[in-house]
Amino acid sequence: MHELGIAKSVLEAVCSEVGKRAGARVVKVGLRIGELAGVDPDALQFSFECLVKDTPLDPLPLEIEFCPRQQRCPACGHAFCVADYETSCPKCGAAPTECIGGTELEFSYLELEET
Amino acid sequence: MTDRVPLERKVLNENDRIAAELRARFRENGILCLNLISSPGAGKTSLLERTLGTMAPGTRVAVLTGDIQTDNDARRLARFGFPVKQITTGGTCHLDARMIERALADWKLADLDLLLIENVGNLVCPSSYDLGEAAKIVLLSAAEGDDKPLKYPSIFFRAALLVLNKIDLLEHVPFDIARARENARRIQPKIEILEVSCLTGAGLEAWHGWLDHRCQRAQMEAALPAG
Numbered sequence: 001m002h003e004l005g006i007a008k009s010v011l012e013a014v015c016s017e018v019g020k021r022a023g024a025r026v027v028k029v030g031l032r033i034g035e036l037a038g039v040d041p042d043a044l045q046f047s048f049e050c051l052v053k054d055t056p057l058d059p060l061p062l063e064i065e066f067c068p069r070q071q072r073c074p075a076c077g078h079a080f081c082v083a084d085y086e087t088s089c090p091k092c093g094a095a096p097t098e099c100i101g102g103t104e105l106e107f108s109y110l111e112l113e114e115t
Numbered sequence: 116m117t118d119r120v121p122l123e124r125k126v127l128n129e130n131d132r133i134a135a136e137l138r139a140r141f142r143e144n145g146i147l148c149l150n151l152i153s154s155p156g157a158g159k160t161s162l163l164e165r166t167l168g169t170m171a172p173g174t175r176v177a178v179l180t181g182d183i184q185t186d187n188d189a190r191r192l193a194r195f196g197f198p199v200k201q202i203t204t205g206g207t208c209h210l211d212a213r214m215i216e217r218a219l220a221d222w223k224l225a226d227l228d229l230l231l232i233e234n235v236g237n238l239v240c241p242s243s244y245d246l247g248e249a250a251k252i253v254l255l256s257a258a259e260g261d262d263k264p265l266k267y268p269s270i271f272f273r274a275a276l277l278v279l280n281k282i283d284l285l286e287h288v289p290f291d292i293a294r295a296r297e298n299a300r301r302i303q304p305k306i307e308i309l310e311v312s313c314l315t316g317a318g319l320e321a322w323h324g325w326l327d328h329r330c331q332r333a334q335m336e337a338a339l340p341a342g
Contacts, residue, residue, distance in 0.1 A: 095304065114118075
């Protein structure tokens with residue numbers, strides 16, 4: 001249960017980014033979380049709400065895009081989402097394939113409003 | 116009027132920055148740093164006892180051990196005569212790069228070849244935090260379930276080595292070791308796997324061999340120009 005710590009990092013990063021943009025108020029935050037990130041989106045939402053409450057940023061919705069594990073086949077170049085833990089290439093059968101998505105724990109956007 | 120601006124930034128970029136600095140310092144000094152992760156009770160401290168117990172006096176090894184409370188592990192490990200420091204997180208369920216940086220502040224890295232970090236017992240949270248290690252090692256014991264790799268994929272995905280511990284219990288428990296191996300490889304096809312018993316000592320030669328090999332590699336990398 002480290003989502004509270006992650007939420008704190010999100011809030012600190014938001015504050016530092018907003019600090020760089022004079023006259024802007026942040027009204028929404030977009031995040032990408034991969035299925036291999038080890039972070040539970042619901043717990044993160046809840047932690048973030050708790051942290052933002054009673055701050056001047058409240059209300060500040062967090063939009064989380066959940067990113068499935070994606071692999072790319074080094075043999076045929078096919079990119080695919082992993083289903084049922086199967087990481088060999090569904091097109092040509094090659095294995096192992098390279099992980100190209102699913103570890104994200106990153107921002108995607110800030111929605112800003114002029115003040 | 117609202118304006119959506121893209122933001123290319125990792126959530127834990129401050130942790131990652133410190134971890135990158137630590138990694139560069141370890142490389143400069145030819146130190147192999149390993150991050151041991153498992154659920155509580157899988158045998159991290161026992162593996163470290165077995166590791167330190169075979170090392171000749173004067174071996175340039177040190178241990179950082181993380182726990183929420185108590186310095187029990189540091190006391191268990193200090194009796195081998197090597198530098199050991201307890202990091203007591205006071206509730207935090209993982210170690211982060213800043214804790215490592217602080218703990219190393221009064222150690223001279225030039226005096227070390229191997230730094231073993233025992234993370235807080237937890238299969239989830241430690242996987243998110245880079246500590247600057249060369250490799251994460253995950254331990255799974257036969258007293259747990261063989262489906263743990265599927266339930267906790269983030270750590271098995273990031274680990275270079277899986278140590279299956281407590282194999283002395285295999286005849287008494289329903290743990291299917293072949294299935295555990297298969298499940299780990301479904302999550303991370305490249306993961307290396309060792310089977311050991313820290314109680315009986317079975318399989319530990321392979322572990323010492325793995326460690327020696329990685330230490331030599333770290334020394335060789337330090338001799339190469341950076342980049």
